[in-house]
Each structure stands twice: as structure tokens, then as C-alpha cells.
Amino acid sequence: MPQSQRVPRVIIGEADRWTADLICQLVRSARCDADIVALGDGASVLQQCRQASPQLLIVDFGLPGIGGLDLLREVRRQKAQPPLPFFLITEKIDASSVRAAAPLAPTAYLAKPFDAEDLLRRLRQVLLQPGEEVSCPLPELAPQESLDQYLDKARETAAGAPLLNQVHETLELLHGPATPDLDELERRFHNDPQLTAQLIAAANSAAEHRGSGCQSLAQALHRLGTKHSLNLALGLALQRGASLDDPLLMAAGLKIWAQSQRLAELAHWLASRLGADAERCFTAGLLHRLGDLALLRTLQDWHGRGGALDEAQLEAALHKHAAPFGSALRTRWRLPLELRQLIAAVYQLGSGVYSREALVLNLAAQAAPLDAGQSFAPLAEHKSARMLHLDAATLEQLPRLTDVR
CATH class of the missing domain: 1.10.3210.10 (Hypothetical protein af1432)
Known part of the structure; x- marks a missing residue:
């Protein structure tokens, strides 16, 4: 990467792990070299901002501790020129909440569940100059590292399984003007282990937990809703390695x-x-x-x-x-x-x-x-x-x- 390019620092304030992971993936898709810091409470976000100024803040309105609106207010007090880009993501879309945020001029005010493709477009506008492209090849292996050593080290952070090709094809169809219903999502997604597992995990997270735990795709979809489920699926599809392209590994995967x-x-x-x-x-x-x-x-x-x-x-x-x-x-x-x-x-x-x-x-x-x-x-x-x-x-x-x- 040329020295003239500055690696952007992005701070994400989101308490729900699965929503935070989705936002992280969207940031990486927009700018693969971004330095991303994901935090689950407002005090930690504020501390990180004071340690080193970010190029973008993406914060949930209802963040525990210091909420997203108060963080936006604190950032605007700094009177940075140009104003620091700040995306406020919120379930509060009532008129009074919008009026409270408007004088602080958030760069984006996005209702939950947000539109992942719209957020990705906005991220590219903020993190890339017109015509700019950034590539991030895989880093080389450590010298003399064996396959067993590599796998032992990777086990605790592995992203999970690749997605079936039909899921990638389905996502292209489902992100059209017509909103699919939950039965259609279940029919199209029910064969994929990775998507099933992560939607169940997301539906059982603290942010979504209501009543008994979800143990099937249908239960997870009904708890998450169409839009959030599609967002999470899109985030998975955007991950590096979401498709197997090596012939040997593809044959084993099938x-x-x-x-x-x-x-x-x-x-x-x-x-x-x-x-x-x-x-x-x-x-x-x-x-x-x-x-x-x-x-x-x-x-x-x-x-x-x-x-x-x-x-x-x-x-x-x-x-x-x-x-x-x-x-x-x-x-x-x-x-x-x-x-x-x-x-x-x-x-x-x-x-x-x-x-x-x-x-x-x-x-x-x-x-x-x-x-x-x-x-x-x-x-x-x-x-x-x-x-x-x-x-x-x-x-x-x-x-x-x-x-x-």
C-alpha cells in the first residue's frame, strides 16, 4: 500500500455481538485495511476516542453507559473541522428522538434493523476517496510454521464454515424490491449449516433473548425478522473465504x-x-x-x-x-x-x-x-x-x- 494512503481508524459502539460483527464485516468490505475497534459500552468508546481520534464512529443510540446521542454530543463539542463522521444506529425512530439528534448533525441516522447494503454504500463514501481502491492480500505464513501449528492457533478464532453456493445465489435474488417472507427464507436457507448456526446464535444473544432459546432455523428467523436475518446472511457472504474455490477443498466440502x-x-x-x-x-x-x-x-x-x-x-x-x-x-x-x-x-x-x-x-x-x-x-x-x-x-x-x- 502506498505511504500516502492513511489506514482509517473506525470505532464501533454496539453491545450486541452479532450486530457488531456484521458492522465490522461491512467496514472490512468497504475498506479491508481499516483499523477496527469494536466496543460494547459508551465509556470505552469515549476512552478510545481520547486515546486516538478515529476517522469514523458507528454507535448504537442505546449503548450501555454513555449512550450514542451523548457520545455524538461529546464529539461535536470538539468542533473538529471537517466534522468527524458519526453514524448513529438506533431503534428510536420517533419524531422526538430524531429532533434530539438533528442539531448534532450525525452523518447518518440509521434505523435498526438497518439496510446492510445502504450502510456499505455509506461506508465506502466515507472511507474511500473517489476512484480509490485498496487491496489486502493474505499475510504470509510464519517461517517454519507447520500445518498442525497453524490449525491449533486458528481454532479459537475460526470464522466458521463456508456458505453453500446456493446461498450466495439466493442473496442476490432476495435483495430485490420485493421483501421475502420468513417461510421463503427458511426454505432457501435451511440446508446451510453455517447460516443456520449463526442465525440461531444471533437469535439467542442477549439483545434478542425473549422467552425460551431458539434451536431451529425457523425459530431464529421468526425472532430476528426478515431484515435482520438477511443482513446477517449478507455479512456472512461478504466474509473472506465464504466460498471454497480450491478444487480439493470444494470436493471435500460438497x-x-x-x-x-x-x-x-x-x-x-x-x-x-x-x-x-x-x-x-x-x-x-x-x-x-x-x-x-x-x-x-x-x-x-x-x-x-x-x-x-x-x-x-x-x-x-x-x-x-x-x-x-x-x-x-x-x-x-x-x-x-x-x-x-x-x-x-x-x-x-x-x-x-x-x-x-x-x-x-x-x-x-x-x-x-x-x-x-x-x-x-x-x-x-x-x-x-x-x-x-x-x-x-x-x-x-x-x-x-x-x-x-
Whole structure:
């Protein structure tokens, strides 16, 4: 990057982690080299501003401690010329709130849930000069760093899985003039593990938490609403590595996606027959290999930074690192404990009393690898089938191929 270019410092004040992550991603999409500081309370924002003046502030009106309006008032007292760009994001769109902010001249007054594409356009206007382009190649690997070392280091900060190509295509269609309804969003998004997991996590965040926890995509969509759900999906699609482009990794990803979908559909079918919670079972089945997919995305970064990668290394990495990656993601995103327990049941049943849903997931995991020419009848001897009182004739009715719901 030429020395004449100044790396902009952007301070984000937003208490909700998922909204803050979305804004961070939009800033990176507008200006990939931006120095971003994301904070969850007003006092910390003010302290950071005093330490080093930012080139842009993006603050929630209802920020804990010193609120967004008071921060805007403090910034305007400094009488900087030209005025410091300040985006105020708020749920307060009543006339009195707008009148209170207007004399302080916020650069943008954006209602929550904001339009992500509109915010991205505004960010580009503030952070880029006309005609300016900034590129940010991946940094090179540390000297002598092995693949295992790289993956161990990346595990706790991994962004998650790539998105299915159909999600990218769907987002282009859904950001048109007609607003899709929630049923359409569920139909278009329900096969994607990454999007499902992050929307569930966002719906269970402190900012959104109302009543019992969400454990399915449909529940998450209804809690978040159409606009916020679309914003979060767009933020995921804009992330680096959101698509797999390496042929070796793409082939592995397609196989894992198919296996996840197969298990999810079998779990849904069994749960529906047994009066169990079919949507929770489908979700757990879909997410059970989230760690494998997140690992593929991290391996793409490794390869992009100049690291060697062949089929043998890929298989070894999946065997050693996929489970820890998945566990770290589910914990860091604070997915509901009940959902994590169902995912664990795919691999083994713990001790104690088993829920019907856990038995369904465990049995679906035994059925999923069987191909069209193999009989499901022998599964009647499996522990989960016996406890669910499923006979060979019933098991033979299991769908042979994944059917899109």
C-alpha cells in the first residue's frame, strides 16, 4: 500500500455481538485495511476516542453507559473541522428522538434493523476517496510454521464454515424490491449449516433473548425478522473465504455438505414418525459436521498464504482437527446446550436417561452411511432402535435418498 494512503481508524459502539460483527464485516468490505475497534459500552468508546481520534464512529443510540446521542454530543463539542463522521444506529425512530439528534448533525441516522447494503454504500463514501481502491492480500505464513501449528492457533478464532453456493445465489435474488417472507427464507436457507448456526446464535444473544432459546432455523428467523436475518446472511457472504474455490477443498466440502444433509433428513423423518421434535433433530443433524467445514475454510486460508496442501494432508487434518474446531465454534457462539447435546448424540450416547431426540440422532448416524443397495433392517438390533421400539419393517421405510423439504 502506498505511504500516502492513511489506514482509517473506525470505532464501533454496539453491545450486541452479532450486530457488531456484521458492522465490522461491512467496514472490512468497504475498506479491508481499516483499523477496527469494536466496543460494547459508551465509556470505552469515549476512552478510545481520547486515546486516538478515529476517522469514523458507528454507535448504537442505546449503548450501555454513555449512550450514542451523548457520545455524538461529546464529539461535536470538539468542533473538529471537517466534522468527524458519526453514524448513529438506533431503534428510536420517533419524531422526538430524531429532533434530539438533528442539531448534532450525525452523518447518518440509521434505523435498526438497518439496510446492510445502504450502510456499505455509506461506508465506502466515507472511507474511500473517489476512484480509490485498496487491496489486502493474505499475510504470509510464519517461517517454519507447520500445518498442525497453524490449525491449533486458528481454532479459537475460526470464522466458521463456508456458505453453500446456493446461498450466495439466493442473496442476490432476495435483495430485490420485493421483501421475502420468513417461510421463503427458511426454505432457501435451511440446508446451510453455517447460516443456520449463526442465525440461531444471533437469535439467542442477549439483545434478542425473549422467552425460551431458539434451536431451529425457523425459530431464529421468526425472532430476528426478515431484515435482520438477511443482513446477517449478507455479512456472512461478504466474509473472506465464504466460498471454497480450491478444487480439493470444494470436493471435500460438497461431500460433507451432502453427508450432513443426509443425516439431517433421516433424523427429521424418524422424529416425525415418533412424535419427537423433528426440527431440532434436523438442526442437530445439519450442524454435526460444522467443524469439518470450518476446518476446510481455514485450510483454504493456509493454502492461500502459501502453505502446501494435498489429499493426504487434508485427510489427516480432518481426522485430527475437525472435532476440536466444531466444539470450539459451538461453545464460542453459545449455541443452546440442549442443541449441543443432540449434536454430541450423533457420535455417541452418554450415560443416564436418553431423550427420544438423542436416540433419533444416534440412530440416524448409523443409517446415513448406508447406500441405496443396503438394507436398513439390521439396524433394528442397534441400541437406539431397540430403545425407540423400531422394528425392521419400519426401518426399511427410511428414505433412501436425501429429499429436499
